[in-house]
Amino acid sequence: MEDGLELAPTVEGPYSKIKFSRKRLTPWLFVAPCLIIILLVTIFPTIYSLGLSFTRWEIALPDKPFIGLGNYIQLFQDSRFTHSILVTAIVVVVGVSVELALGFGLAQTLVAEMRGKRIIVAALLLPVMVMPVVVGYTWRLLWDAQYGPINQIIGWIIGRPFHYTWLAKPPTAIFAILVTEIWQWTPFMFLVFLSGLSTLDPELFEAADIDGASGWEKFYHLTIPLMRPILIVAVLIRGLDALKFFDIIFTLTGGGPGNSTETISFYIYQTGYQFFRLGYGAAASFVLLIALVIILTYLLKLFRATSE
């Protein structure tokens, strides 16, 4: 080993070309198990699912007739499905924007040294580590009209007992979902931005001070442009994950009241598990997949730009 280390510089060029050559078969052996698993367990089912989406596959039907785009046409006439797209969009757009703003604000506030900073940061991160199912049930209890502390605290503030059933009315149910999502994922944004902000070069800011820049000018002309790649990456990771939003809906509202808080993933689950309409559900899942691919293509472009 030691000899090898000394040998390395003299032979580096030719040997590295031969030994780490990409033409040989060996390199593919490293990647093969991974590719086989991905192809077998995700690509194949995706194609199968596409086929499924062109049939009327229902548990009660003896055969599964091919109906072409029938499921897709029916989907976009299905107000329950279009509503689930709207709910998903609200979670992605409103939820992620608020997380971005709050997370950035918190990171800006806490980036400078302060007493107990390490403990504060570690404590603020805990929500990210909590199982989403636990998060959903915990907030269900917090919002509870009778046993929840939220109504109790509001009652203290307004000076009389308050028993609002937050989860029983669509607007406040959506609000409760957003608060829950924001509670869990703002710490993620905070952590990412905190680490981004602490790597910014202080000399740039000192130079701006000398030029007499105001706090706002420094923020707008230095912090934001320097942080842009990190902002984009964080927003896209969160946005793509929020597109799959399911656990919180299942546990917090169960899609209710009525069907008013169903997301796309939740609706797909319902078509399969409540109505056993796999063909229809598969079509819905393809719409979700296409939306994802569009956003993902954009993400990958940015990833390439920022990670190299």
Place this chain on the structure above:
Amino acid sequence: MSPRTRKMVFQILRYVVALTALVFFLFPIMWIILTAFKTGDEFLRSPPVWFPRTPTLRSFAHVIETGGLKTLKNSLIISTSATLLSLIVGSLAGYGLARYKVGGDNLPFFILSQRFMPPAAVIFPFLLVFKTLKWVDTYQALIVVYLTFNLPYAVWMMRGFFMEIPIEIEESALVDGCSPFGAFWRVALPLVTPGLVATGVFCFIFSWSEFFFAVTLTRTDAVTLSVQLANFFGKMMVMWGEVGAMSVMAMLPLFLMSFVVQRYLVRGLTMGAVK
């Protein structure tokens, strides 16, 4: 205001913000932990009681009586197996991508893109295939699914860690007659141990917390913690004490693990895009 008082006011404001944030982000966690130790009379009282007068372990006992340990065992077996398999397959592929540039620039991004696959998009074929194989409600079904859904993450993270270690040590090992696999196993892998641990912890957290596949692919035998939690949420009444106790059992291991990988948290959560 003099600059000095201004600075002091500013400093106080920062603590106020930090304190407000701490209250908001820790209150729900504190509430569910307290609920686990309340008596039935306390968590079903209006207005709610904040602190249990005589903390009780009754809810934990009931969770265990109703099969809680079995689901804990199921979650441990499934998450650990999926994590180990993800690390083996993932670090092999990550190494291939980092050192041999297999598949050029596109393959790594193709693999990364799989990380965002929505579970709802593949659930029906999974269900049909697992029904045929008689795998519904078995460990292997969830292990295979979690392995696949962790893999893109594991590959991408390990690729990043391998790219950071100097190539020269492996090259000299190869010159000394070491096989390509030997260079990976005996030289490169020991050098990325911290990265391997961090990646493993994240894979474990994902598998442990997963709900969509667990609720669709298990019935009674292979039920995981997350599904068992939903079971306590009955149609007629909610067993809040049990929900609390089970939540504590589900949360604590992950809290401990997050401290272990504190240094890699940002990197782990952003897939290496932010270090």
